[in-house]
Structure formats: C-alpha cells, structure tokens
Amino acid sequence: MSTPLTTLFARGLMRRFGAHTAVNRVDLELKRGEVLGLLGPNGAGKTTTMQMLTGNLAPTEGEISVCGIDLLARPTAAKAKIGYLPENPPLYRELNVDEYLSLAVRLHRVPKSKRRDAISKAKQRCGLTDVGPKLIGNLSKGYQQRVGIAQAIAHEPDVVILDEPTAGLDPNQIREIRTLVRELGGSHSVVLSTHILSEVEAICDRVQIMHHGSLVYSDTIVALQALHSGRTVVLGLRRPPADAELAQLAGVTAVERMSDKLFRLQLEADRDPTEQLVARSVEKNWGLYQLAPAQTSLEDVFVNLTR
C-alpha cells in the first residue's frame, strides 16, 4: 500500500454559528511525520477547527481530506485514519483502562487478531502498563489524560489530533506528554493545539497561529527561529554605562533598560555586534555577567499578531 505524503489536507475551512464566524478560511496541510502546532488565544477557533478536522462538526464551507480520502464524502473511511483527543478526554469513568481501550480499538475496526497487541502497545507508549485493571474514574488527572491519548493512538492512525493535551497537568506530566508527542511525530502526523508558546517551540515542526478564527501566521519553527533569533539580546552589566553609550555601538538599533543592570538590545538583522560588545565591556570595565539571545521569539510573534 502506498502511503501518501500529505496525510491531512484542509482548504478554505469555514464555520459559522449564526452570524458569528468561528473559523474563517483556514488552510492546513500536514505531511507524514510532521508535528503541527495550532496556536492561538482562547476562543481563537482552535477547537472548532479540530472538531471539523475530525468530522465532529460539518464545515460551512471548505474541504478536508485525510490521506486522500474526502472526510465529508466518505466519513467512516476517513475517520478510521484519525485519532482524536478532545479538550475534555471522552472517558467512561465506570470502565477500567483495559475495557476502555478494547472498546476503542474495536470501534476503530482494528482486526481481532491485532487488538491485543494494539492495546498493549498503546499502554506501553503512554505509560499505562500498570493501571490496566483500574477504573478510569479512580485515576489521577495525568493518568486520565494519558488514557485519552492512548485511545487516540491505539489504532495506529495516520493523523493524531490532540486538543490541548497538556492542559491541567503538572510540569513533570507535561514533560512526559511532550516526549510522547515528539515520539508520535516520528510515525504519525500530529496536530496539536495549545496556548502555551514554549510547548510549540519544544515539540512542533511547524506552527500556525490563529486569531479571531483566521490564520495569521504559518511557518516552520526553524524559519521562525532563524527569523527572530539574534535580533534581540539580553545584556547584564555590573557597572553599566549610560544608555546612549550602548546605543552608539554599531549594529544596535535600540536599547531598553529592563532593570538597573539588565538591558535589552535590538540588533540589526545582518550585523552582529556581539564581539564588539564584549571587547568594549572588557575595555571599559562594565562588568559583563550576562549576554544571551532573548528566547521570546515566538512570544513576540504571538503577541504582535494577536493583540
């Protein structure tokens, strides 16, 4: 069986609720093995988009195809290739983990002979091996979230769609889930929605930013980082000179004093004055103790676009 390169494709996706347009002409394309971060403030239309991508909500306009299968014309065939974790994991609290996952693989038409393997593989990937016979209702939030992810990946879907998978988890659990998503990206395509910027930077290959229902930014993380890294540096000096003296350095376009000893310097794109800065600092005994590229690149984009 040939596996198409593009696993998820959506064009001109639009959804109106009465007079309100929740999602407006969103295009989306996902290649095999890619992790796409869908970023946006609350109410930007991320969840609505994901509901449409998973066939839970019919788009007012636009087309969606999963591995070349039209989701709107052949929903059952297309849905078999999708795994979906909604914002609130759809867990039956009265079932135990094994029963629930067995129901998930049967509903997703995994052949009988492969069900046992599929379930144990999903449990192993999500760290659920020990909790198989436990009732879902008795598990902690972190484990419940993992069960939600396990049901989304148990049938080995081509596209995994995760709506805020790390919401409400503690930092350790967040790291675990991120590692898991990164792993998933190796064999599946993943769409992930979040409003946490560092999450996108940590695990996504590409990022699309939504605001008021429209896509306002779409690029790869690498391009984004190349575009913005080095443009701003944070400088810490024990015996700082006047702002004007720093501004005179070649390549520095603006100086912003963050505190007594911390400065944020805006730099020209093609000139890097770092060397000169270090040399001058030693020469004038400014007491340089910190010099770091500002890691707020995505945040800058996000704030600029969605304000």
Next chain:
Amino acid sequence: MIFTIAGKELKSLFASPLAWMVLTAVELITGWAFLKRLDDFLQVQPQLVQLPSPPGVTELVVAPLFATAAIVLLFASPLLGMRLIAEERRNQTMVFLTSAPVSIGQIVLGKFLGLLLFLAIIVALVSAMPLSLAGSTRLDYGLIASLCLGLLLLAASFASVSLYISSLTSQPVAAAFGAFAALLLMLLMSEAAGDGMRARGWAVPAAFVQVFSPLKNFEPLGKGMIDSYAIVCSILLSTVFLVLTVRRLDARRLRG
C-alpha cells in the same frame, strides 16, 4: 459495530448502581403483584370451577402480572434512556463515538439495542415467575409467549421514544422527565383520539394514530391474539423515533 456499542451500553449500565436498583425494584414490585394475584386466584378458584368455561391461571394471574410489568417499564425506560445520549453529551463522551469510524445510524441502533436488551432481561425475569408454576398446574404457553412478545414490543416502543428525547438535551434529568411525559401523553392521548375517531367513522386517521399508541398495540397480544397490524404499528413506532434520533444527532454535527 452495532453490537460493540450495544455491549458497551450494557457494560456501562451494569457498572452503575442504576441497573441493579432497577432490576431489584422490578423483582420486588412484580413479585409482590404476582403473589397477590395468585393468592386471589386461589381464593376464588372453587367458584370458578362451577363456571362452564372457567378462565385459567394464565389469564387471571399472568396477564395482569404483565400489565404491571408494562407500568414498570414505563418508569424504567426513561431513566435508563437518559444515560444513552443526554448523559454522554453532558460528560462529553459522545465525541468518543462520533470520532470513531462508525455512522450515526450505527450509534443510534447500538444504543437502542443495548437498552432493549436490558429491558428484555426485565421481561425474562417477569416471565420466569409464571413459569415457576409449571410443575403444579397447566399453563397456557401460547398466551405467555404472546404476552412476552407484546411486552418486548412495548419495551422497544418505550426505548425508542426515550432514546429520542435523550438526544434532545444534554441534561439527563430533563431527558428522563421529558421521555416519561411523552410516553404518558402518548398512552393517554392516542388512546382517546383513536376511539373518538373510530366512533366518528374516521378509519384511516384512527389507524394512523394507533401507530403512536403503544398500549393499544399491546392489548391484542395481551389477550393472546397475534394481531399483525398491532405488531406492525409497534415496529413502525420504534422505527419512526430511531430515524428521528439519527436526524437529530446528524443535525448536531451540521449545526453545532
């Protein structure tokens, strides 16, 4: 797929106290009704023997027992039906089914079948009571079979109406009360409308109204009469409400 979903519904049902409470209550109520009827029968039996063609124990004890069971079903099915869609929507678990490669028709049929199977357990429990007399008296097995069929069809009607009302709201209690009210109204209103129309000679509308009168369709079977029209009406009633449920759920996907 339909059976997978039906199995899931039954499993969830038996994992909750509701199922066991309903079964216990059914046993208590119908058991008491059965013993009371039997006691009455034993007291009037000497007089009955003097009649030229006396009614048997099946007519005098079992038929009323099944009527009691019908009332219990009327209460039980809205309560059990509220879980099927309204509660799934409130718990936001419905998306588990709608994201799976399963059509809405299969989801609805699976849920309906799950509820019907549970109600069939009630019917089986009730019919086990008269069968306990098998060793000591002669039973009219034809009538018992006919009563069972009638009660099953009645259960199917109740289940489909409860399922439909359950799809209208995400408030389980509202769904249960709504279904109960709808069933009661259907029993009262269509009964009267049917008779009134027949008295005026409106045969066709009366026949149409009979579709929506579950109890009227139960009556002939309750007397041991296999009335194919009543059976068709029962099946039609269930079908109508199942189709409405599918349409309702599909509209949720379209309108959000």
